[in-house]
Amino acid sequence: MLNSSGYIFRETINSMKRNPWLSLASVVTVMVSLVILGYSIFFLANAANMAKSFESELEIGAFVQIEYTPEEVQDLKSQIEQMPGVESVTLVTKEQALEEFGRTIGGSQGNIVSDVGGTNPFPDKLTVKATDPQNVKALASSLESNPGLYKVRYGQDFVDQLLKFTQWLRWIGFGVVAAFGIAAVVLISINVKMNVFSRRREIQIMKLVGASNSFIRWPFLIEGLALGLVGGTFAAVIVGLGYNWITVYVQSTLTFLPVVQNEVLFRQVSIGLLLGGMVMGALGSLFSLQKFLRA
Amino acid sequence: MIQLTNVSKIYPNGARALVDVNLKIGKGNFVFLVGPSGAGKSTLIKLLYREETPTRGQVQINSKNLVRMKDREVPYLRRNIGVIFQDFKLLPNKTVFENVAFALEVIGVAKREVRNRTLATLELVGLKAKETAYPHELSGGEQQRVCVARAIINNPALLVADEPTGNLDPDTAWDIMELLYDINKRGTTIVMATHARAIVNKMQKRVIAIENGRVARDEEKGGYGYDA
Numbered sequence: 375m376l377n378s379s380g381y382i383f384r385e386t387i388n389s390m391k392r393n394p395w396l397s398l399a400s401v402v403t404v405m406v407s408l409v410i411l412g413y414s415i416f417f418l419a420n421a422a423n424m425a426k427s428f429e430s431e432l433e434i435g436a437f438v439q440i441e442y443t444p445e446e447v448q449d450l451k452s453q454i455e456q457m458p459g460v461e462s463v464t465l466v467t468k469e470q471a472l473e474e475f476g477r478t479i480g481g482s483q484g485n486i487v488s489d490v491g492g493t494n495p496f497p498d499k500l501t502v503k504a505t506d507p508q509n510v511k512a513l514a515s516s517l518e519s520n521p522g523l524y525k526v527r528y529g530q531d532f533v534d535q536l537l538k539f540t541q542w543l544r545w546i547g548f549g550v551v552a553a554f555g556i557a558a559v560v561l562i563s564i565n566v567k568m569n570v571f572s573r574r575r576e577i578q579i580m581k582l583v584g585a586s587n588s589f590i591r592w593p594f595l596i597e598g599l600a601l602g603l604v605g606g607t608f609a610a611v612i613v614g615l616g617y618n619w620i621t622v623y624v625q626s627t628l629t630f631l632p633v634v635q636n637e638v639l640f641r642q643v644s645i646g647l648l649l650g651g652m653v654m655g656a657l658g659s660l661f662s663l664q665k666f667l668r669a
Numbered sequence: 670m671i672q673l674t675n676v677s678k679i680y681p682n683g684a685r686a687l688v689d690v691n692l693k694i695g696k697g698n699f700v701f702l703v704g705p706s707g708a709g710k711s712t713l714i715k716l717l718y719r720e721e722t723p724t725r726g727q728v729q730i731n732s733k734n735l736v737r738m739k740d741r742e743v744p745y746l747r748r749n750i751g752v753i754f755q756d757f758k759l760l761p762n763k764t765v766f767e768n769v770a771f772a773l774e775v776i777g778v779a780k781r782e783v784r785n786r787t788l789a790t791l792e793l794v795g796l797k798a799k800e801t802a803y804p805h806e807l808s809g810g811e812q813q814r815v816c817v818a819r820a821i822i823n824n825p826a827l828l829v830a831d832e833p834t835g836n837l838d839p840d841t842a843w844d845i846m847e848l849l850y851d852i853n854k855r856g857t858t859i860v861m862a863t864h865a866r867a868i869v870n871k872m873q874k875r876v877i878a879i880e881n882g883r884v885a886r887d888e889e890k891g892g893y894g895y896d897a
């Protein structure tokens with residue numbers, strides 16, 4: 375086999391030169407399918423991470439009816455503090471909320487009020503902390519029935535929606551990746567088939583002088599693998615650089631969002647994409663060789 | 670060395686190419702296959718290098734059974750059988766040297782050995798000077814010499830030839846026959862299908878005539894035997 379490696383390598387390069395556009399198309403489809411796969415994996419990892427961090431939240435955000443006076447708000451607060459399963463209640467007044475908002479967008483308070491139409495649009499907010507994560511849901515529903523509150527937000531509620539969304543995304547992502555993956559395999563197999571066809575004289579003579587079937591197949595198999603691997607490499611680079619860029623962007627602008635930055639996951643995804651490319655390449659080659667080079 | 674026992678070949682389209690053929694060819698023999706077009710000569714030759722398998726009967730070469738042989742064993746059989754054709758089957762974008770070396774390269778022979786053996790074989794067939802020429806730069810006779818070189822470079826025990834002089838003028842044909850004669854003298858068994866009356870008559874070798882897929886005549890030191 376060692377003596378043949380030079381021959382196999384030369385043939386692989388030659389065959390790629392023979393159909394440059396088809397080779398390019400194969401590489402690009404492999405790449406697209408794997409880029410989508412890569413981003414889907416990162417997105418799902420982030421969604422899962424986010425779900426986990428929200429799930430373990432003990433806090434419930436309760437928004438007070440806008441027309442309540444500060445005294446009424448204080449009454450409501452102490453009323454909720456008496457409820458079973460409540461650890462503590464903190465009040466963020468509408469003024470504090472406005473101030474906070476002003477800080478994040480970087481202007482003075484007076485300007486903001488006039489900017490948003492002359493009145494403070496923020497409600498008073500009570501942050502209710504439960505004693506036990508198990509109680510959060512029950513506590514939230516009893517708060518919802520309190521006439522003093524018009525909206526109740528809590529982690530699991532958000533988590534449920536997030537999970538429903540990721541479930542959808544999972545299927546759509548899977549479908550799109552599968553569609554592109556199949557297209558990639560088909561293109562690679564056409565690619566290999568055309569090379570088998572353009573080398574049919576050579577193959578005929580190889581068979582005549584006693585080249586083994588595996589020797590005849592190797593260059594084609596390697597060609598498919600190489601196409602897949604090149605596509606996979608591009609995909610890994612694009613997904614890697616792109617994710618890095620997104621991470622930096624999100625961390626500097628949406629500071630509250632927890633972003634997954636896991637070296638191990640990163641490496642696994644990169645290796646996975648390379649392997650995915652090679653598998654597509656190998657499948658493409660095998661499909662076409664099976665038919666052409668029997669016996 | 671070669672033994673055909675009750676061999677019949679019917680192609681999928683129903684053509685009966687060979688009917689109940691029995692043959693024995695000894696080691697070192699030189700055998701002509703003659704007969705009209707469509708008689709079954711090429712089919713018989715294809716059975717010998719297992720391009721085809723018989724519909725019925727057994728084909729044995731050096732006591733190896735080609736019918737029971739598995740597909741993956743075929744390459745090793747062919748390394749011991751040289752094949753030449755009327756239409757040469759050279760690779761147009763490879764030089765003479767590369768075309769001959771190809772037969773060794775693709776069975777994994779070391780590079781150095783490929784070079785030495787290729788040069789020696791080109792010398793044997795008288796093409797040393799044309800080493801770097803491409804097939805289209807050669808005469809028909811020279812092209813056929815390249816094919817012969819490619820066929821014998823592995824020192825096969827058997828050389829089969831299907832009308833190897835069919836595309837050559839008589840003088841060139843004789844040159845090729847002299848080459849085959851020399852190769853046969855070195856011990857290689859040769860089975861050659863041909864329509865070349867003069868050659869068959871002059872060489873005085875064993876002649877097997879095939880007609881309608883059957884052996885019609887089998888003579889030691891025979892003649893071509895058909896008129897006109």
Ligand SMILES: Nc1ncnc2c1ncn2[C@@H]1O[C@H](COP(=O)(O)OP(=O)(O)O)[C@@H](O)[C@H]1O
Nearest residue numbers: 680682684686705706707708709710711712713
């Ligand atoms: N591959 C094939 N498929 C179908 N029929 C074939 C094939 N090869 C040869 N034949 C038929 O078999 C018969 C013998 O052909 P062939 O062996 O080529 O004869 P010859 O070489 O003596 O001219 C002919 O009738 C021919 O048409």
Ligand SMILES: [Mg+2]
Nearest residue numbers: 710711712831
């Ligand atoms: Mg014929």
